[in-house]
Amino acid sequence: MIPLSWYLILAAGLFCVGLYGALARRNALAILMGIELMLNAVNLNLVAFWRYLTPNLISGQVFVLIVLAVAASEAAVGLALIISIYRRRSTVAAEDIDMMKW
Amino acid sequence: MTTTQFVFLITGAVTLGAALMVVLSPRLVHAALWLILSLAGTAVLFVLLEAGFLAVVQVAIYIDAIAILIIIVIMLTRRVMIRGDTQITRNWWLGAISALILFVGLLILLNMMPIMAIDTLPTIADADQTLKDLGRSLVDVDRFILPFEVASILLLAALIGSIMIAWPLSGQAESEGDQ
Numbered sequence: 001m002i003p004l005s006w007y008l009i010l011a012a013g014l015f016c017v018g019l020y021g022a023l024a025r026r027n028a029l030a031i032l033m034g035i036e037l038m039l040n041a042v043n044l045n046l047v048a049f050w051r052y053l054t055p056n057l058i059s060g061q062v063f064v065l066i067v068l069a070v071a072a073s074e075a076a077v078g079l080a081l082i083i084s085i086y087r088r089r090s091t092v093a094a095e096d097i098d099m100m101k102w
Numbered sequence: 103m104t105t106t107q108f109v110f111l112i113t114g115a116v117t118l119g120a121a122l123m124v125v126l127s128p129r130l131v132h133a134a135l136w137l138i139l140s141l142a143g144t145a146v147l148f149v150l151l152e153a154g155f156l157a158v159v160q161v162a163i164y165i166d167a168i169a170i171l172i173i174i175v176i177m178l179t180r181r182v183m184i185r186g187d188t189q190i191t192r193n194w195w196l197g198a199i200s201a202l203i204l205f206v207g208l209l210i211l212l213n214m215m216p217i218m219a220i221d222t223l224p225t226i227a228d229a230d231q232t233l234k235d236l237g238r239s240l241v242d243v244d245r246f247i248l249p250f251e252v253a254s255i256l257l258l259a260a261l262i263g264s265i266m267i268a269w270p271l272s273g274q275a276e277s278e279g280d281q
Contacts, residue, residue, distance in 0.1 A: 001104065001106070001107075001221055001222060001223060002106055002107055002110050002150070002221075002223075003218075003220065003221035004217060004218065004220040004221065005212065005218040005220075005221075006110060006114070007147070007151075008212055008218070009209065009212065010114045010117070010118065010147075012205055012208040012209065012212070013118050013121075013205065014117065014118060014121050014140075015204075015208075016201040016202070016204050016205040016208075017118070017121040017122055017124075017125055017201070018121065018125070019197070019200070019201045019204060020125055020197050020198055020201035021124060021125030022197075023191075023194075023196070023197030023200065023201070024125070024190050024191055024193075024194035024197035024198065025125065025189060025190060025191070026188070026189055026190060026191050027130060027189060029130060029172065029175060029176055029179070030125070030130060030133060030189065032172065033124055033125075033133060033134065033137050033172060034124070034125060036137065036141075036164070036168060036172075037121050037124060037125075037137070037140065040140070040141060040144050040164070043144070043156075043160075044144055044147060044148075047147075047148055047151050047153050047156060048151060050151075050153070051151040051152060051153065051223070051224075052217075052220055052223065052224070053217070053220075055224050055225075055226050055232075058232065058235045058236050058239045059239075059246075061153060061155070061156060061232075061236050062236065062239060062240065062246045062249070064153075064156055065156075065159065065240075065253075066249050066253050068159060068160075068163050068164070069253040069254075069256060069257055070253075070256065071163075071164070071168065072163055072167060072168060072257065072260070073256050073257050073259070073260030073261075074260075075167075075168045075171060075172070076171070076260045076261065076264045077260050077263050077264050077267065079171055079172065079175045079264070080263070080264035080265075080267040080268040081267055082175060082179065083175060083178060083179070083267075083268045084267050084268055086178070086179045087270070087271060088271070092179045095191065
């Protein structure tokens, strides 16, 4: 039998790897991939808690579906922004997109 | 060690290793492929947790839609940052330190929680019934119809918004039409 703690530790590790990716990469696309990893780790946590603590309440799975919908729309809008920035400024490096920085 | 523990350890190691390759790989296309492997590992973990429907949704939405979209955008923008340029920021060690601090902090926090001792899996009476319940609860007025509808409006807004944002520049569109 797998203890709940294994899932939680794995999800914590995945989240921190995604956080490092979002903080350390220069490419906006790589940052977006880091954010997807973080959302994925949260989903793993939610499913593990649902399975071990409240398997008879369905709310855990519903939460996961809502997070998936948010992740999908976030990816779509983020990638559209990256394409638009690339067309206008020919760069996808996050540090070069500084028109709003004073 | 039981079989499920063995499967969990293998899948967890693959998922975590693939996630590390996503953030460390210098080539973006490779990073996206590692991302697919990591997401597939999570789908296997969902199956281990007896959430089969979510595993299918994970494959259909994350791998089919999001990862493919990311790969397409990488190919559209691959002329920049392909070589010469370093892929990590100057202050990458700050990100590494904060991620490490967060991980250690999470471990300490998890150790203080009583739920960490849970190692028995409550039985699910009927997996089909769980899936039916999930479907009904999403359209039940007393339960989750409001988040469901908000999610659908969010998806519609993201759809229209991304089309608007990614629309070609007017001058560019005309010059492309001339060619």
